[in-house]
Amino acid sequence: MKQWLRAQGGWWLAWLALTGVGAVWLARAELAQMQQDFGSDVRIAHRIMSQQVVQYDAVLATVALLEPGTGADHPEQRLPSVYPSILRVLRRGGDEPWPDEKQAGALAAAEARSRSQRRAELAALDLARGRYQLVIGATPFSYALEIDLAGSVPWRDWPMDPQRSPVRLGLQRDGQQLVLQPGRPVAGGWRFDLTKALASPSQPFELVAVRHVGWGELPWRSMAGWAAAVGLLLAGLWGAQRQRIARRRAEELLRLGQVARLNALGELSAGLAHELNQPLTAVLANAQAARRLLDDDPPDLATARDAMGQAVEQARRAAGVVGRLRRVIERPEAEGEVRPLVLQELVRSAMHLLAPEFAKRAVSAQFDATAQAPVRVQADAVALEQIVHNLLMNALQALELVPASERRLAVSVGRNGQEGVLTVTDNGRGIAPEAMPRLFEPFFSTREGGLGLGLSLSETLASGMGGSLSAANVAPRGARFTLALPLVARSAGHPA
Secondary structure, three states: OHHHHHHHHHHHHHHHHHHHHHHHHHHHHHHHHHHHHHHHHHHHHHHHHHHHHHHHHHHHHHHHHOOOOOOOOOHHHHHHHHOOOEEEEEEEEOOOOOOOOOOHHHHHHHHHHHHHHOOOEEEEEEOOOOEEEEEEOOOOEEEEEEEEOHHHOOHHHOOOOOOOOOEEEEEEEOOEEEEEEOOOOOOOOEEEEEEEEOOOOOOOOEEEEEEEEOHHHOOHHHHHHHHHHHHHHHHHHHHHHHHHHHHHHHHHHHHHHHHHHHHHHHHHHHHHHHHHHHHHHHHHHHHHHHHHHHHOOOOOHHHHHHHHHHHHHHHHHHHHHHHHHHHHOOOOOOOOOEEEEEHHHHHHHHHHHOHHHHHHOOOOEEOOOOOOOOOEEEEEHHHHHHHHHHHHHHHHHHHOOOOHHHOOEEEEEEEEOOEEEEEEEEOOOOOOOOOHHHOOOOOOOOOOOOOOOHHHHHHHHHHHOOOEEEEEEOOOOOEEEEEEEEEOOOEOOEOO
16 A cells, blocks of 8 residues: 555656646746736837927927017917927027916026036926926027926827736836826736836936736646646556556466466375375276176176276276366476575565455555565575465455455564564464364365465475475464575675
8 A cells, every 4th residue: 555655646746746847837938928028018118208208309499490480479389289298388588587487497497407408408397297397498589398298198009008007107207206007016926127218318207117917817727738738648657557567467477377387286296196096096906806806707797897886986086186287287497596585575576466456355465665674585586476476365365254344464574583584464264273284285275166286385385495384373363374484694794
């Protein structure tokens, strides 16, 4: 179960990592596009407003160059009808004061600066109302334009919707500010800002733009789509990996089954002599008795017939033993080599191969291969694999006889002196007392339809590797099988 959780956790971590990386990339790309659009719109707005204020410079310079009118004829007074954003035009000649008494001082100071700088200059500035005065000092008349800055914006050419755009845009000068569009402030998130001075030395207003991007503006749909695509891809890879694991497990089980059959041949040979000796001896004795009875004068046909019938029955018994042998054997294979092996790794491999069987029977084995140092034993890998496989399968079959909710299987690995010890404990019904002495005999089985060679073969294999296999009942219910194998001899730097 822990291994399964670790395996699934790895796939989930991979999905989270890939989803996170993709989501960050999509969010950064979207933010970069927003910033690019923001900069483009602000630059267009800056160019439009610069054109407007430069136009006022041109208008004022043109008026100063015109032939001044006489009497009531003041042609500059017709400018407001041509430029609605010019509210009025003021003119001062000679030593006359400026007609606007409230702003006369500011206008005079701006006129003096204009004559000194030889360009138009700002006079009274009221950005809160969007108004300011632009003065040019000339001879014989000086002129001043009172301009409605808010009315100067050509909204038809404006790159943004002033009511719906999230960009806050305004003009500022000397601590005063005129808001051209309010934007949409957002708490948290990201902030873009850009400040550019208008392209007019006489009207050095700064265009200030601010754009707030909230979490809700991130491309959540694209990120969700990316997460789903990554999930589908990883699910496909997971399915393919499961297929590969299942195929390898099936191949390994097939190999193990073939080796088990071949190893059973030796066990069968040992039991075959016992099983065939008695019926063949009986056949021989009955056949000889029948021949003697037939040679008598007169022949005893009834007794001879009875002897031949007993010979036939014994022959059938021998034929049954041979038939069982033929069903087990397929093909020979070379023996394995005894070498150092880590007992925990063999157990983990066997449990991996039998994972479908554990799931089928709803059994979760208790085994932690990382709880202690590796236990290295001297054994034949194939033989040890087969023993562990047989012990686990016997435990699973024993657990079929108890309710699924009560099934428990514990596997442990440890040391006992100079031996490495593997124990497999189940809480099945245990071993009947009358079956215990014959448990490791060939052809003895407590399971209906069993061949009776698994435990016998396992005990033979364990003995052949210098170890032992034993069984015992445990309280309150169940059985424990203990496999003991010699530990690898200690060497410098390599503990057993």
